[in-house]
Amino acid sequence: MLGLALAIAAAAHPAPRPADPVLGTWMNRKETVTIAISRCGPALCGRVVWAAPSAIEAAAEGGTPRLVGTMLMRDFRPAGRNVWNGEVFVPDLGQTAQAEMALVGPGQIEINGCQFGGMLCKRQLWHKTSAPR
Template identity: 45%
Template sequence: MRGWAGIAALALAMPAAANTPAQLPAGLWLSPHNNVAVRTGPCGAHLCGWVVWASPSARADAKDGGVDRLLGTELLEDYAADGSGAWTGTVFVPDMGRRFASRIDLPRPDTLRIRGCMWGGMLCRTQSWSRIEQVPHG
């Protein structure tokens, strides 16, 4: 019986990683190709992200995908903390004009990792966006 008491005491002393609240990935983020900036923040009980800057080529690609006005478009939709330190929601890909199941997390305070999947998770793509202090110009 002493063995079970020791295991129980050890279990109680360990931090509960699964119950750790996810750090809110709010802020201003620049895409890996430096052509889109997104501001993330609360939207109701969720987290969302909107395009606040886009290069001319990104705007043209979005237009080809059916998005006439890229600025203001919500790319990160209705993300909720999933209990593992990450957030799950939907990512909108303007140049494809499609939405995909997605997961985001902060592997470092200055990096937003976005993973989007299609076909039930059989095909996924991950990007790492960089935290920036101000919206790019140009």
């Protein structure tokens, strides 16, 4: 009887879902933008938590007046082992593109975004960092 009660209790409280390895704070290769990737409902998203003056200026020229706080990554969902698909917002262009994010090494992700049916693509490497500057 005790075994049945424990089984029911375990079913009522499932084990926590393992953390995605991409959750946390990431900086681009030029070290001009830092984003925090977190859960947004069933998906992942990334918001700018720090930006260098040069990135802020480029974003403003592209039509994004306030870079810090801007959601750059939206609705990223698992698409395979250590791969997620979603949308990226490119603030210096003021445009959104379909993208793939992949964990490519310890503390390193690659984000590939494409527009116009794959005619125009951009790839960026980001490294994990402890906190925004």
